[in-house]
Amino acid sequence: MKYIEEYRDKQLVYNLVNQIKKEVTRSWTIMEICGGQTHSIMKYNLQDLLPEEINLVHGPGCPVCVTPLELIDQALTIASKENVIFTSFGDMLRVPGSSNDLLSIKAKGADIRILYSPIDALKIAKENPEKRVVFFSVGFETTAPAVALALKNAKKQELNNFSVLIAHVLVPPAMETILSSEQNQIQGFLAAGHVCTIMGYHEYWPISEKYKIPIVITGFEPVDILLGLLKVVKLLEGKKNIVENAYGRIVAEKGNESAQKLLREVFEVTDRKWRGIGTIPKSGYRLRKEYEQFNAESIFNIGEIKVEESDLCIAGEVLQGIKKPNNCSVFGTLCNPENPIGAPMVSSEGACSAYYKYKRLVNV
Amino acid sequence: MNKEKVLNFELNCPIPINQYERVLLAHGGGGKLTNQLIEKMFFQTFDNELLRKEHDGAVINIGDKKIAFSTDSFVVNPIFFPGGDIGDLAVNGTVNDIVCCGAKPLYISLAFIIEEGLLMEELWRVVQSINKAAEKAGVKIVTGDTKVVDKGKGDKIYINTTGIGEVYPGVNISPANCMAGDVIIINGKIADHGIAIISKREGLAFETEIKSDTAALNKMMEDVYKNSKEVHVVRDPTRGGLASSLNEISKSANLGITLFEEDLPVSEDVKGACELLGFDPLYVANEGKMLVFVPENEAEKVLEIMKSNEYGKESTIIGKVTKNDPGIVKLKTTIGSTRIVDMISGEQLPRIC
Structure with a gap:
């Protein structure tokens, strides 16, 4: 090709x-x-x-892996509600929350749909005016502009049954956190x-x-x-x-300035919690107040969710490059793609899943 | 850990209910969860010698005849898709399963579960398509059943077909016959069916020319069976794609399989769609492909026979069976490194057949 x-x-x-x-x-x-x-x-x-x-x-750099457990639990709570159509990227569906994952909730009857673009969520919202359509928006700077565009269109079209659960994070602050670590x-x-x-x-x-x-x-x-x-x-x-x-065929020094403008219009930078790493200052996006009407967190008002991470999982150290997936005591045994303990075993971008899928036998 | 997955009640159920309280779509995806369900719940419950052969169908001795017997259900969504529909898929799928048993498919049963409200015109189109596919494959539909369920309790139409056929004399096909040194032939490009289906799905739809490869391969394989008695394993890599079928065979046979990425036939359109969607064509479904395992010295002959059929023109060798790494499928990549091709654990595409 x-x-x-x-x-x-x-x-x-x-x-x-x-x-x-x-x-x-x-x-x-x-x-x-x-x-x-x-x-x-x-x-x-x-x-x-x-x-x-x-x-x-x-x-x-695995957005699904660093999405905090609290937010996944919020997603599960919202997705279980009556009259909600819950949408997200496919990777997000199998990520374990504290007690469940989106696919298990789907098996219980929740309307959960995999999308490739947040723009499609708008279409679903228009076609289902009696339902509340939520897009679980995860990703780094790469996926954020499409979400910003969807939100801008939603505002223009006065769609009031559409909202987003935002879990967007930014790369440079995470690099600084890794470099600052002892x-x-x-x-x-x-x-x-x-x-x-x-x-x-x-x-x-x-x-x-x-x-x-x-x-x-x-x-x-x-x-x-x-x-x-x-x-x-x-x-x-x-x-x-x-x-x-080394990626000059795609990347320009200033990047895509119209996408950046769109991002500034819809989002503002905020502190964000990273699963396995902790809160990193100014490391994510939240909606600007002009877009607050689309904020699923306030619309559904889930309140505080207390979560407990498995003490077996070393995802935090894996995500910071301190350990490799096969250094984990439960890698490939208790934790595998069918029964993931941590998110990096689930996502198509997770390091543990990559080791499991392509390399595990080399290491056994 | 998942609370729902560690419930404390005990049922004497061999599938770990503590892992999955409910059936997930992935249990029907053709990957690891499907295998777990079959191995731990169905095989253990219905255990018998024929079932244990882990074949696409059973080969039964009735009198002095060897009869192949296989069943399949079709729930594809959408019911009409580029290159075919649920009707011809239902005929071709069962015909091919019988073929995988080394048999000539003869008779097929046809059972409908129809959702109330299905347009009569759509049903008529499906029925016409079934008839045409059966005529082309040379099989007769000799018994059937019709049920209608309430609106909302089904998805337009589901079809079950069961087929029987007569095993060709001297032919013995089984994963257990697989031998180190066998080469693996496929009759053309992979992943067309799965990509054609997904190109029409809500939320994932995109413009493409890719058509399903659905086809009955009994004529092609008849020529093979009649001219070679050295075919060891035949498998149609449907749900779960090439990777799942080869993993199943390597595990049943307790032998290794090496694939050569350079030799894998994938169309440019499918490659593009897979890049776009993040799929690996090795895991995408086919409905008109056969994997044929033969000893290396028989390969040339079998290849020529397959190439002379309309569905086998692009037949090619894609890999070989090895003594090393039993139960493992490996891929020699285009850049010369080697990696594992695991069985898919969930699913890439829901309801593709």
């Missing part, structure tokens, strides 16, 4: 791997931020092609290409300078990832703590 297969080219992959081997003189711990990158690394088993000096650790071992970052498509990469310069770390904007196909790695290894070996773009 054009513009995909070129980036899965065997010869290019080998050339890049050989260049990385030539450049590397010592061991480096490098984190890929995005869960999409993690899955690509596992799907193509890139670690096996790389020299052993390169230690890849997996970042927090346990931090990360020496270089592969930044999430799609997030940068929207936001550009000027935000990464201050992080790179403050924490003295190279950051390379990286794509998702094997050739993209290896190119990102080659660049970051060169920067590390040359002791250059700067930001570089």
